[in-house]
Structures are given as structure tokens and as C-alpha cells.
Amino acid sequence: MSSSQHYDVAIIGAGPAGLAAAATAAERGARVVCIDANDQPGGQFWRHRPEDTHPEDDGSLHHDWKTYLRLRAGFDAAAAVGSLCFYPGRQVWMAQREDNGFTLRTTASAQAGRAAPGPQTVRATQLVVCAGGYDRQLPVPGWDLPGVMAAGGIQAFIKANGMLPGKRFVVAGTGPFLLPVAANIAEAGGAVAAVCESADLTGWFPHLATAARVPAKALEGTEYAKSFLKHRIPYRTRTVVTEVLGSDRVQAVRTAKVDSHGRTVQGSERLIEDVDAVGFGWGFTAQMELPVALGAETRVDDDGSLVGVVDSQQHSSVPGLYLAGEVSGVGGAALAVVEGVIAGRAAAASTAAQSSAAESSAADVRLARKAGTYRAFARAMHLAHPVPAGWQDWLRPETTVCRCEEVTAGDIAAAKEHLCATDARTMKSMTRTGMGWCQGKVCGFAVSCLAGTEGASAESLRSVAKRPVSVPVTLSELLTLEDEQVLETTTDH
Amino acid sequence: MNPASDVLVVGAGVVGSAIAYFATLEGLSVTVLERGLPASGTSSACEGNILVSDKEPGPELELTKYSLGVWKQDLAEHADLWEFEGKGGIIVASRESSLASLNRLTAAQRSYGVDARELSTHQLRDLEPNISPGALGAAYYPEDSQVQPMLAAAQLLRMARANGARFFPNTKVAGFLNDGGKVTGVRTSAGNFAAGAVANATGTWAADLAALAGANVPVKPRRGFVMVTEPLPPMIHHKVYAAEYVDNVGSSDAGLQSSPVVEGTPAGSILIGSSRERVGFDGTVSVPALRAMAENATELFPFLNKVKILRHYHGFRPYCPDHLPVIGHDERAPGLWHASGHEGAGIGLSVGTGKLMAQALAGKEPDLSLAPFAPHRFGGFQSGSTTIQEACA
Amino acid sequence: MSHKINATFNDRPLTAEDGTTVGAALMTNGVTSWRNTRKEGRPRGLFCGIGVCFDCLVDVDGEPNQRACMVRLTEGMRINGAEPDTAEEEA
Numbered sequence: 001m002s003s004s005q006h007y008d009v010a011i012i013g014a015g016p017a018g019l020a021a022a023a024t025a026a027e028r029g030a031r032v033v034c035i036d037a038n039d040q041p042g043g044q045f046w047r048h049r050p051e052d053t054h055p056e057d058d059g060s061l062h063h064d065w066k067t068y069l070r071l072r073a074g075f076d077a078a079a080a081v082g083s084l085c086f087y088p089g090r091q092v093w094m095a096q097r098e099d100n101g102f103t104l105r106t107t108a109s110a111q112a113g114r115a116a117p118g119p120q121t122v123r124a125t126q127l128v129v130c131a132g133g134y135d136r137q138l139p140v141p142g143w144d145l146p147g148v149m150a151a152g153g154i155q156a157f158i159k160a161n162g163m164l165p166g167k168r169f170v171v172a173g174t175g176p177f178l179l180p181v182a183a184n185i186a187e188a189g190g191a192v193a194a195v196c197e198s199a200d201l202t203g204w205f206p207h208l209a210t211a212a213r214v215p216a217k218a219l220e221g222t223e224y225a226k227s228f229l230k231h232r233i234p235y236r237t238r239t240v241v242t243e244v245l246g247s248d249r250v251q252a253v254r255t256a257k258v259d260s261h262g263r264t265v266q267g268s269e270r271l272i273e274d275v276d277a278v279g280f281g282w283g284f285t286a287q288m289e290l291p292v293a294l295g296a297e298t299r300v301d302d303d304g305s306l307v308g309v310v311d312s313q314q315h316s317s318v319p320g321l322y323l324a325g326e327v328s329g330v331g332g333a334a335l336a337v338v339e340g341v342i343a344g345r346a347a348a349a350s351t352a353a354q355s356s357a358a359e360s361s362a363a364d365v366r367l368a369r370k371a372g373t374y375r376a377f378a379r380a381m382h383l384a385h386p387v388p389a390g391w392q393d394w395l396r397p398e399t400t401v402c403r404c405e406e407v408t409a410g411d412i413a414a415a416k417e418h419l420c421a422t423d424a425r426t427m428k429s430m431t432r433t434g435m436g437w438c439q440g441k442v443c444g445f446a447v448s449c450l451a452g453t454e455g456a457s458a459e460s461l462r463s464v465a466k467r468p469v470s471v472p473v474t475l476s477e478l479l480t481l482e483d484e485q486v487l488e489t490t491t492d493h
Numbered sequence: 494m495n496p497a498s499d500v501l502v503v504g505a506g507v508v509g510s511a512i513a514y515f516a517t518l519e520g521l522s523v524t525v526l527e528r529g530l531p532a533s534g535t536s537s538a539c540e541g542n543i544l545v546s547d548k549e550p551g552p553e554l555e556l557t558k559y560s561l562g563v564w565k566q567d568l569a570e571h572a573d574l575w576e577f578e579g580k581g582g583i584i585v586a587s588r589e590s591s592l593a594s595l596n597r598l599t600a601a602q603r604s605y606g607v608d609a610r611e612l613s614t615h616q617l618r619d620l621e622p623n624i625s626p627g628a629l630g631a632a633y634y635p636e637d638s639q640v641q642p643m644l645a646a647a648q649l650l651r652m653a654r655a656n657g658a659r660f661f662p663n664t665k666v667a668g669f670l671n672d673g674g675k676v677t678g679v680r681t682s683a684g685n686f687a688a689g690a691v692a693n694a695t696g697t698w699a700a701d702l703a704a705l706a707g708a709n710v711p712v713k714p715r716r717g718f719v720m721v722t723e724p725l726p727p728m729i730h731h732k733v734y735a736a737e738y739v740d741n742v743g744s745s746d747a748g749l750q751s752s753p754v755v756e757g758t759p760a761g762s763i764l765i766g767s768s769r770e771r772v773g774f775d776g777t778v779s780v781p782a783l784r785a786m787a788e789n790a791t792e793l794f795p796f797l798n799k800v801k802i803l804r805h806y807h808g809f810r811p812y813c814p815d816h817l818p819v820i821g822h823d824e825r826a827p828g829l830w831h832a833s834g835h836e837g838a839g840i841g842l843s844v845g846t847g848k849l850m851a852q853a854l855a856g857k858e859p860d861l862s863l864a865p866f867a868p869h870r871f872g873g874f875q876s877g878s879t880t881i882q883e884a885c886a
Numbered sequence: 887m888s889h890k891i892n893a894t895f896n897d898r899p900l901t902a903e904d905g906t907t908v909g910a911a912l913m914t915n916g917v918t919s920w921r922n923t924r925k926e927g928r929p930r931g932l933f934c935g936i937g938v939c940f941d942c943l944v945d946v947d948g949e950p951n952q953r954a955c956m957v958r959l960t961e962g963m964r965i966n967g968a969e970p971d972t973a974e975e976e977a
Contacts, residue, residue: 037937039958044936050958096778110957113908132917134938146931146970153955154933162903165932182956190915220946228935248929248970249918250718268498293778334945405760406925419531421646426530429537431642432760437723437802437940437951442933463960468778472801472951475765478787479798481780615898724924725950761924 007033007085008351009344010104012092012122014075014292015043016067016333017325018130020340021347023074025128026084028348033122034075035083037091037109037471041075042068042153043132045333047159052280054162060198061159061184063223067337071438089116093473095290099120100127102294105481107473117410121482124468126320126347127294128216130340131287133326135173135303137392138282138399139446140411142244151181151281151305164190166277170253172196172241173281174385179224181279193272195228196255197240198262198388241265242394243269243279250278262388282387285445286326289467294318301329303382306461314343330477331378342343390452402443404436412450427451435471440464494685498661499856501679501688503666503702506536507642507840508832509694510649512854513846517656519855524686525650525658526679528665531647535696535839538808540719540756540764542732543841546582546588546634546741549598550605552865553817556836557604559861561636568844571652574647576759582637582732583612583621584739585628585793591736592630596871598739599632608636615861617805623728623796637732639756649844652725655776669706669829676706676828692830697811699819700832704757706826709871710819712834714809716770718782720790724761727797732756737881738767745814749782753789755797763800765790767837768877774809784857810836818868821853830854831868893963895920902959909935909942909954912965920944920954920967929970 001101007030014036015083022034036043040051046068047373048057059065078084087106094105104122107467108115143147147166149157151173157165159461168191202225215262227301228235236255242264243254252275257268277491297309297317307330308316308323316323322343325336345363395401399412415421415430424440427433433447434440444464448456500516502509502806505527516523527533541562564577586592599609612631617624620633660684670678670685678687693710695702695842704708714873738752747770754766768782783805791797814821815832823829830849849859893900895917902911909932912920919929921943933941935955942954945966 037956050905053903094778096780110946110952112949112952113957113960113963118853134934134936144928144930146929149932150936150939152932155930156935156955157910157913157932161906161914163910165910165913165935223930362548375970403930403939406928415647419644420649420650421647422662423530425537426533426643429532430647435721435760435762435804435948437803437943440937442939449808466808467804469804472803474799474801475722475787475791476798478783478802479791481784483780 003205005033005119005122006229006292007031007122007124009126009128009347010035010102010122010132011128012104013043013130013132013325014038014041014088014130015130015325015336016088017336017340017343018131019071019075020337021128021130021324021344022084023071023078024341024344025348026078027074028345028350030083030351032078032084033124035089035090035092035104035106035122037089037286039089039114039116041072041086041088043155047156047292049160049162061187063180064333072280072335084249086119087116089114091226091471092290093471095294095470096207097294097321102127107471107477115183120477120480125351126322128324128343129290129320129327129345130325130336131290131327132424133284133286133330134441135281135446136283136285137280137442138240138387139399139443140244141396142246143280144403145244145250146248147276148244148278148280153182154277154279156185157185158188162187162220167191168193168275169277169279170196170241170272170275171195171279173466174186174387175281175283176381176385179282179350181281182233183224184229185228186233192233193275194229194234194236194255196233197237198240198258198387200238200260201384240388240394241280242269244278250276251342253278258388258390261390262386265389283382283385283439284330286328286330288327288465289470291316291321291323291327292462292465293468293470294321296321296323298458300458300461301382302379303330304387304456305330306458306465307450308344309484314339315346320350329375335371335374335378338367338374342367342371352461372381402436404432404438405432406434407431411452412447418453422451422453423457423463424448425463426453434464439467494687495524496685497657497678497687498522498688498840500692501526501690502692502694503679504534504694504696505646505650505662506534506694506696507532507646507843508696508835508846509648511843512692512694512832512850513653513658514649514656515848515851516854517653517658517833519851521855523653523658524688525653526666526681526686527660527662530662531650532643534698534809535808536646536729536818536835537643538806539642539837539840540754540766541645541840542838543638543640543641544582544732544838545602545607545636546609546632548585548856550601553604554605554607555861556818556842556845559849560842561638562846563848564638564640567848571648572690574648577638578639578640578759579636580756581826582634582734582873583617583631584630584710584734585617585624585738586791586805587625587627587629589629595630595632595736602670609633609634609637612774613729617777621730621733623794624733625793625795627792633680639732640840645840645843658735658811666702666705669878676826689827692828692832692850692854696833696839697809699831706829706831708823708868710831711832711866712811712813712819712869713771714774715812715836716768716772716775716809717837718764718768718779718786718807719803720765720783720786720805720844722763722797723801723803725800726761727757729763729794731755732861733793737748749779749785751782751789752786753786753793755790755793762803763797776807811839812836818842818846818866818870819867820850821863823868825869829860833856888923891959891961893959893961893965896967896969901964907955908944908946908957908959908963908965911959912954918971919970920953922968957975
């Protein structure tokens with residue numbers, strides 16, 4: 001029995017980039033399959049209440065909901081006429097490149113409740129990875145206490161459930177993303193004790209429009225400024241959370257000021273009490289395991305994240321593999337949509353014989369210009385919101401770094417000093433960092449920094465992103481695996 | 494010129510680190526060169542086995558017994574550093590034919606002093622309650638043990654350094670220094686290193702280094718995959734493998750061979766092996782290998798069906814055509830020594846190899862004859878070789 | 887408006903609005919942790935909230951190690967996890 005299906009274009013992810021890529025490719029005549037871990041399209045950015053129980057989301061918690069509705073209409077229209085096949089609730093756990101395309105192995109995101117059905121094997125001539133990203137984390141004493149979440153996790157909780165995971169919040173880290181998280185909390189009825197932004201944004205935050213030259217983004221900034229005023233949210237720049245306090249859950253946080261070199265200032269500590277939820281986000285980490293497994297060339301971006309190298313068509317170094325959204329550079333939803341459109345057009349064009357060159361070139365120029373503007377904005381954001389240089393100072397020997405395997409900062413320092421573990425791969429061998437359930441997705445950046453001498457090296461970040469099994473899969477699923485299409489011949493070298 | 498030493502060890506895997514450590518105990522000055530970081534080759538892509546059970550009587554079994562003694566006696570006080578676990582091994586036979594050959598193996602091993610005990614199915618189920626009901630019989634080897642191999646390599650290296658050994662990571666050997674046909678050191682990315690002896694402990698890459706000295710050491714990669722499950726409470730208490738595994742270890746087939754090797758670890762994950770393929774250094778994920786390993790493992794332990802794997806990794810065993818390691822002085826290239834080609838037994842054999850090499854390097858008669866492992870068994874110089882480098886210091 | 891879903895956590899009733907995840911249902915019922923770590927026995931609950939970190943693993947209808955943030959609560963669901971107060975009992 002064969003459970004495999006063949007398509008022109010496979011899209012991994014149905015967030016801003018994936019929706020745009022899928023709708024665009026399908027519109028241009030390609031047979032498209034789209035796979036997403038969640039139960040419905042939207043990704044993290046446009047995550048919303050379940051459509052069966054809440055069919056009429058007004059988009060009040062979302063930015064640019066109109067764009068979502070437009071993309072979703074195209075996506076649904078393509079699905080309705082059969083040119084797009086959507087498999088929600090499933091994840092690709094392994095991707096392989098073969099002579100004439102890609103083989104993707106999928107598994108259900110959940111084995112309980114409404115475990116999503118779908119094909120075990122999907123084949124496609126072209127592949128667009130729009131896997132998105134997640135909050136980058138830095139360890140801090142107490143960050144493993146219940147009540148501490150990724151900033152994006154708090155937002156996802158609110159958007160998906162219409163409820164709050166706490167009552168009184170502190171949101172901390174760096175980057176413009178802290179603003180919508182805090183605004184969402186306030187709008188959902190929660191109290192925000194403080195937003196702690198490590199960067200120094202003096203004279204910058206109020207002038208987002210001129211700094212960015214991106215009208216939509218500027219508008220977004222103004223909206224948050226209004227929301228902050230309305231809900232009296234204290235926004236503290238050059239401030240970091242150096243410790244989370246509590247016995248079996250969060251009760252308080254300790255903050256400190258950082259100087260212009262990103263070092264904490266002695267004597268600037270303050271205690272914020274009666275806090276039951278903390279959200280951390282230090283920029284984003286792109287989900288790079290599939291591009292890395294497929295052999296795509298990577299680079300370290302301005303924000304220190306490992307991302308894929310792409311050309312003007314979002315084409316990676318691997319023939320037929322396109323990367324759009326955060327996996328080609330963290331830049332937010334607006335950029336992701338443009339990149340998704342570009343990738344969807346290119347992927348469809350390379351499967352179809354015909355292409356309307358004249359129409360394409362004008363549109364290409366327009367899309368490229370738009371993407372360029374958004375990328376310039378993203379770069380400005382990355383440079384304005386660096387990870388503070390002194391973050392390692394707030395670690396204690398007993399601070400957990402790898403949450404899964406409970407490896408402490410002291411374990412890591414000892415392996416570095418005594419066992420020559422000076423890159424993330426060797427650190428993993430010696431201490432088990434990144435060997436647990438999440439396979440280093442959460443601690444990978446921090447471990448790369450801690451093992452290295454000058455921040456996280458490209459080699460360390462790439463080794464951390466090497467996850468041949470990108471989500472756990474049962475042995476029973478391996479039993480029914482179909483062979484690759486082209487079997488490697490076994491030869492003796 | 495970097496400082497000269499009595500012994501220059503190339504490769505900081507478990508074998509190189511063991512040589513370095515024991516050479517310092519012999520009072521030799523030691524330098525270790527490594528092209529990457531400690532344990533970055535096969536030592537970090539294996540299971541950490543110390544097995545007597547899969548060895549047939551012969552020189553490798555003798556070396557195994559010797560090495561086990563080194564792990565358990567010489568290094569007893571350091572056992573916790575590398576999570577030494579005398580967990581014991583169990584070979585399970587699920588077919589009448591394999592049970593018969595298993596019984597023959599255990600009888601032969603016993604006559605060579607191996608503690609090999611036949612188990613009834615009842616006894617087997619007492620030791621491994623989750624074993625498949627299909628098991629017909631088994632053999633139990635209380636001496637089989639395991640270490641965390643990366644820690645073993647890195648800690649042995651640390652101990653060698655504590656005894657004065659120098660370590661140069663990220664240093665790649667480009668050629669040999671030579672004086673009147675004798676190897677006198679190496680050229681590297683970090684300059685020249687002079688030494689009284691150069692020990693090639695580069696494992697699966699040993700042939701390339703030997704070739705730089707014109708010596709034929711036909712070590713080839715034999716790929717193996719290992720799957721790692723989610724952490725679980727203890728479900729498998731020994732290293733458990735199928736009788737067919739012994740045949741595969743001894744086989745020279747290039748094609749995919751797979752037989753189940755399943756064991757729990759102190760961290761809670763279960764390691765599932767094994768596959769053997771000669772595909773060069775191809776790291777492409779092999780679906781047939783993963784599927785075969787899953788089939789075999791779930792046959793041995795049906796509960797594994799619902800267990801998830803979190804990752805898998807592959808390593809390249811240093812394989813010699815006659816399945817014996819290459820250990821000792823290379824008469825074809827005086828001054829060059831070898832310690833490689835241990836195939837899948839490198840962790841277990843490492844410390845024995847290291848101690849014997851150190852004794853020989855110090856000019857002593859080694860505790861165990863290295864004659865069966867002599868490098869020159871592969872014949873003379875490679876024809877037309879001109880690769881011995883002139884001294885350029 | 888959606889209706890209420892009735893499930894259990896460690897055999898006690900757990901009620902939440904239809905459409906919520908298991909993780910959200912636990913949180914809104916006052917359960918903030920449902921797993922204890924292997925080494926130190928530390929309590930864990932939701933962290934990344936989007937299926938990346940696997941901190942929120944819980945047993946759902948006999949399926950072990952399900953991500954509470956990824957599983958939607960359904961009628962009659964049996965959820966089993968560590969009681970929040972069993973972490974570091976000796977401390």
C-alpha cells in the first residue's frame with residue numbers, strides 16, 4: 001500500500017510566509033500541498049481561536065488582520081478547487097532531497113484528542129520552507145519556574161484561548177515584539193507590571209516612523225504607544241530581569257539597569273513583587289532544522305541568528321528549495337508575506353513550462369523593492385536590539401541552561417575549562433545540553449555563546465540546528481516508512 | 494618550531510587520549526594534536542560499548558579481556574568520570590538455528606575464560622521483563638559494560654594534560670617530518686612538531702594519515718546508525734542484542750546489515766542500534782537502515798512500538814578487512830606507530846590499546862603481544878609512493 | 887458562544903470552554919505545573935506555548951508525553967500528570 005502523494009510544490013508552514021507562498025503558487029497553476037503543525041492556518045502571528053467554536057474572529061488581537069483575511073481567502077479558494085491540499089495538525093519530521101524533488105515524512109502534532117490524519121510521505125518537485133521561528137531565550141536564574149513563559153507563548157495562549165496565563169505580568173527581553181505581547185495582555189484584562197527592554201531606545205521609540213520608513217510598521221508602533229498609555233504600562237529601557245523569584249512558581253522578579261556596553265549596573269537592582277507570569281523574548285530563532293538537514297547554505301544574520309542564504313527569488317543553495325519568512329532572515333510578518341509571494345511565484349514558475357515574462361518582471365521589481373524596504377527595517381531593529389553583552393554575568397553556577405536535561409551554567413563552565421568543550425557540539429557531547437526533548441531548540445543559542453569565546457559561532461549554531469529528526473516520531477511510524485525514490489547504491493570506497 | 498616530545502599522538506578520540514594518558518604514566522613527554530576538538534570523530538558517534546560477548550576466541554578477545562581489566566582496575570577510581578556501568582550484556586536467540594550457534598559461541602568463549610552463562614527463557618524474563626515472548630533462549634555476560642564515550646575520551650585527555658601532556662586542538666597534520674627514512678615529527682597548520690615517535694590514532698581516518706608516510710593501513714569507514722528514544726523510566730536493564738548481531742560484526746559484506754542492539758542509559762533514553770554499511774563517508778540518512786533498526790528493536794522489545802525517537806546519529810567505524818585493529822610500530826615507516834581500526838569495539842579496546850602502546854613506546858615488553866595487530870601485516874610500502882615529506886624545520 | 891468541555895486531570899473534574907488547549911484548560915483551572923523533571927524533580931508547565939520546548943508534556947488518554955500546548959481539550963479527556971505540590975517534596 002502506498003500512502004505517498006506527489007505535488008509540484010510543497011509548503012511547510014501556514015503562517016504569513018506559508019499562506020502567501022501556497023496561495024500564490026496555487027494561483028499560478030501549481031499543484032500545491034501545505035503542511036502545518038497547528039490545527040488551522042495563521043502561524044504564530046495570526047494564531048486565532050478555533051474556527052469551529054469561534055468562526056467570527058474580529059482580529060482585534062491581531063495586527064494586519066486584513067492581510068490575513070485576503071491571504072486566507074486565496075488559500076481557501078485554492079483548496080476549494082483542489083489545487084491546494086492542506087494538512088493541518090501535522091509536522092514534517094524528516095526531509096530528504098532526491099533526484100527529482102523532495103520527500104517529506106510527516107507525523108501528527110498530537111497523538112491524543114483530535115490527532116490529525118494525513119499522508120506519512122509527501123513528495124514534491126519544489127519545496128518552500130516557511131517554518132517560522134520562536135522566541136530566542138537567554139537563561140536567567142529562576143527561568144524554569146512555572147509561570148515563566150516565552151513572550152510569544154503568552155501571546156499564543158491569549159490568541160488561541162482568549163484567556164490569560166496569569167494575572168500580573170512582566171515582559172522582558174529585547175525587540176519590538178515585546179510591545180504587542182504587553183498590549184495583548186492588557187487588552188485581555190491582565191496587568192503588566194513592567195516591560196523591560198534591554199536596549200537603549202532614547203529618542204528612537206517615539207520616532208519609529210522616520211527610523212523605519214515603513215508606514216505600516218510605524219502605525220503599529222503608534223498603536224502600541226497608545227495602548228501603553230491607556231493601560232499605564234511602564235516601559236523601561238536599558239532594563240533587564242536578572243532573576244525570577246519564587247518557590248514552586250513565579251512570585252517576583254529582580255531587575256537591573258544595563259549600561260551602554262550591555263553590562264548590568266551595580267546597585268540598580270529593583271524587586272517587582274506580586275508577579276505571577278513572566279514573558280521572555282530576546283529576538284527570534286528561525287526553525288532551521290529542515291533547511292540544515294537538506295544541506296542549505298546558512299549564514300549568521302545581524303541579530304546573531306542562523307538563517308538560510310537565499311537569492312532574490314528566495315531560492316536557497318539547494319536546487320528546488322526555497323526559504324521564506326524567518327528561515328531566510330528574521331524580519332516579521334510583513335516581510336514574510338512578501339517573501340512568501342516571491343517564493344510561491346518562483347516555485348510555481350519552475351514547475352510550469354509557461355511563464356509570462358513581461359508580467360513577471362514588473363511584479364518582480366515591485367516585490368523586490370518592497371522586500372528590500374522591510375529588510376532594511378528588520379536590520380535597523382536587529383542593530384537597535386542586540387542581546388546585551390553582559391547577559392552571562394547574571395548566571396549562577398546552579399542556573400539551569402538546558403531545561404530538558406537540566407544542565408547548569410556551572411556544568412557548562414566546567415566542561416569548557418577542563419574538557420575543551422569550546423563549541424556547542426562538543427558541549428553537547430560532554431554535558432548533554434541539547435540532547436533532550438527539544439533537541440537544543442531552546443538552549444542552543446545560549447549554549448553556543450557560553451561554549452564559544454566570542455559569542456555564538458556559525459559552526460556552533462549550525463551544529464545546534466542539526467536535527468535529523470526534527471520532531472519526535474514513534475518507532476511504529478518508522479516501521480511503515482517507504483523507501484527513498486532513488487536508493488543510494490552501496491559502494492565500497 | 495613547537496616543543497619536541499617523546500610521543501606525538503595524532504587524534505584526540507578515545508584511543509588517542511588513552512595513549513596519551515598511559516604514555517604520561519610511563520614518564521614520556523606527550524603532545525596531542527587534534528584537527529577538531531576532543532571526541533569529535535567516531536568517539537562521539539557510538540554507543541560506548543565494552544563488550545566481551547560479541548568476540549570470538551582469538552587475539553581480539555584477548556585484547557578485550559585485557560582492556561576490560563584496565564577499565565576495571567587501573568582506572569577504577571575514575572569510573573564515575575565516564576559513567577562506567579557494568580550493566581551486563583544479554584544475547585537473545587529467537588530462532589532455533591541462532592540458539593544453536595549462540596550455544597556454540599558461549600561454549601567456546603567459556604573455554605577462553607569469558608563469563609558466559611546460558612539463560613532459560615524464565616531467567617531471561619527475570620532479567621529483562623519487557624523482552625519479547627518470542628525469545629527462545631539467551632546468554633548472559635555479566636562482564637559487558639558501557640561508558641559515556643565522549644566523557645571517556647575528554648577525561649582521559651584531561652588526565653593526560655594534568656600529567657603534563659600538551660594538547661593542540663584544531664590542528665591538522667599536513668605531512669610528516671623525516672630524517673633518513675625515519676619519521677621524526679609532523680607538519681601542521683600550527684607549525685612543525687618534532688617527536689621521537691608519532692602515534693596515528695586517527696581512527697576511521699587512519700589510512701589517510703598513514704598514506705602521508707607512504708604506509709598502507711587499509712582502514713575504511715563502516716557506517717552505523719544509532720537511534721535515541723525519549724527518556725523513559727528503566728525498561729531495559731542490560732545491553733540486549735540478537736544472536737545475529739555477532740554474525741554481522743564478523744561479516745565483511747558491504748551491503749546494509751542490521752541486527753537489534755538495544756539498551757537503556759543512565760539518562761533514561763534507550764539507544765537502538767545497529768546497522769552496518771560500507772558507503773564511504775556518506776552521511777545521508779538511510780530510510781532502509783532506520784526502518785530495519787525499528788523492525789528489529791520492536792521485535793526484541795514490543796513496547797518500543799509506541800516509544801518515540803528524539804534523534805539519531807551515525808558514525809563511521811574504523812573497519813579493517815581482517816577485523817583486527819592495527820596497533821604498534823610500523824616497521825615500514827620507522828618512528829610511526831598506529832592504534833586504529835578497532836571497528837565497533839574502539840571504546841572497549843581503547844584503554845587496553847593505550848596502555849599497551851605506552852608500554853611499547855617506552856621500550857618495554859607490552860603485557861600482551863601486539864604481534865597479531867602489527868601494521869606491516871598489510872604488506873610493504875604503497876607502490877610508487879613519494880609522500881614522505883622532507884624535513885623542513 | 888461555545889459550550890463547556892468536561893475532562894479530568896488526575897481523575898478530578900476539569901472544565902473549560904470548548905476550543906481551549908489542554909495546557910490552557912489546566913492553567914485556567916489553577917494548575918500551573920503538571921510535570922516534574924527527571925533529575926531535580928522541578929515542576930514544569932507551559933513555557934514556549936507553541937510546541938517547540940516540550941516542557942509541557944502530559945499524559946492524555948493514556949498517550950504519554952503529549953504537548954499540552956498542542957492538544958485541544960475534548961469531551962471526556964483523561965489527563966494525567968504530576969501533582970503540582972509533589973515537586974521537591976523533601977524541600
